[in-house]
Amino acid sequence: MPARNPSASRVFVLALLATGTPALAGNTPTGPSAASGTRAPGAPTPGVVVQGELAPLKVKPVDGPRLSLQPANPKPGDPVLVTVSGASALPSGTVAGRPLRFFAWSDGYAALTSLPVEQVEGSVPVDVTASGRGLPVLLSGVLHVGAPGFRERELKVANKYVSPPKAVKARMEADRKAFAAAFAQPFVAPLFGQNFAWPREATVTAPFGDRRSFNGKLQTQHFGVDLDGATGSPVVAANDGTVVMVRDNYASGNTVLLHHGAGLYTAYFHLSRIDVKDGATVKQGEALGLVGNTGRVTGPHLHWGVKADDRWVDGQTLLKLDFTGAPEAPGVATNAPGLGNP
Numbered sequence: 001m002p003a004r005n006p007s008a009s010r011v012f013v014l015a016l017l018a019t020g021t022p023a024l025a026g027n028t029p030t031g032p033s034a035a036s037g038t039r040a041p042g043a044p045t046p047g048v049v050v051q052g053e054l055a056p057l058k059v060k061p062v063d064g065p066r067l068s069l070q071p072a073n074p075k076p077g078d079p080v081l082v083t084v085s086g087a088s089a090l091p092s093g094t095v096a097g098r099p100l101r102f103f104a105w106s107d108g109y110a111a112l113t114s115l116p117v118e119q120v121e122g123s124v125p126v127d128v129t130a131s132g133r134g135l136p137v138l139l140s141g142v143l144h145v146g147a148p149g150f151r152e153r154e155l156k157v158a159n160k161y162v163s164p165p166k167a168v169k170a171r172m173e174a175d176r177k178a179f180a181a182a183f184a185q186p187f188v189a190p191l192f193g194q195n196f197a198w199p200r201e202a203t204v205t206a207p208f209g210d211r212r213s214f215n216g217k218l219q220t221q222h223f224g225v226d227l228d229g230a231t232g233s234p235v236v237a238a239n240d241g242t243v244v245m246v247r248d249n250y251a252s253g254n255t256v257l258l259h260h261g262a263g264l265y266t267a268y269f270h271l272s273r274i275d276v277k278d279g280a281t282v283k284q285g286e287a288l289g290l291v292g293n294t295g296r297v298t299g300p301h302l303h304w305g306v307k308a309d310d311r312w313v314d315g316q317t318l319l320k321l322d323f324t325g326a327p328e329a330p331g332v333a334t335n336a337p338g339l340g341n342p
């Protein structure tokens with residue numbers, strides 16, 4: 001890299017991280033000059049990330065990689081959208097140590113991940129390494145995770161769903177394998193270009209995360225959003241994608257599963273009728289089938305599931321994520337390099 005004259009062009013430190021930070025390890029300058037301590041002028045100190053040059057006195061926006069997080073204050077079981085703008089190459093990074101899978105998105109890059117339902121309240125670190133006009137920059141962010149507020153509920157269903165007959169066990173195992181195969185799609189960039197929308201406009205009868213006991217026995221957590229609806233009411237695709245499952249499962253009944261790319265899936269359970277074929281490409285709002293009461297249900301409704309980065313997440317939060325590239329949108333935490341300005 002060209003040597004810079006420190007007196008003519010001041011540099012500032014965006015983030016000073018302890019050496020050994022995984023996100024930084026591959027980008028920490030090494031070599032004779034770093035090891036000997038006789039650095040060339042302008043050469044970075046190991047472990048120090050140099051963002052760039054400060055604009056001379058007049059206030060001028062500092063360009064360079066910027067990190068945005070949605071939602072700014074997630075709860076356990078929420079999807080999390082990480083957006084990087086102003087980067088010149090695919091970033092890398094982690095949320096709570098879990099690697100992010102970035103893809104090119106809008107005029108920058110994005111990655112979709114999720115918080116586990118067991119996530120404790122508090123701060124979750126986000127570390128992203130991105131290249132701007134030169135050296136890699138470490139962008140550090142924090143997700144402030146609030147209380148989940150999951151409810152406790154008692155439900156009554158037919159006993160065969162709580163204590164499945166022996167003959168059914170093999171079927172349930174086949175269902176499990178079918179889901180695993182459907183969720184094993186190769187990672188691809190988003191197959192959609194707009195924000196997600198409700199699969200039907202209806203009252204939420206059970207939100208994501210309810211802790212349920214069925215017939216006072218089986219304890220489960222509700223990994224979806226239940227939407228009211230009479231048998232025969234239409235169900236539509238929440239966004240563009242590909243059908244990766246059309247199947248009659250024991251617990252979820254007639255099921256459609258859509259793959260949206262970016263490690264994101266939506267699931268539509270208990271349908272009375274399915275109107276799409278496995279492998280079909282669907283558009284947002286396209287009919288998938290009809291509400292029903294197939295599988296383990298207390299009555300007809302649509303169970304809408306969302307999976308992000310291998311975890312079931314709250315679909316109501318997915319609907320609030322802005323994928324359309326508005327980093328300053330309400331509810332978005334932005335970590336701008338300019339934060340380090342004097």
Ligand SMILES: [Zn+2]
Binds near residue numbers: 302
């Ligand atoms: Zn449900």
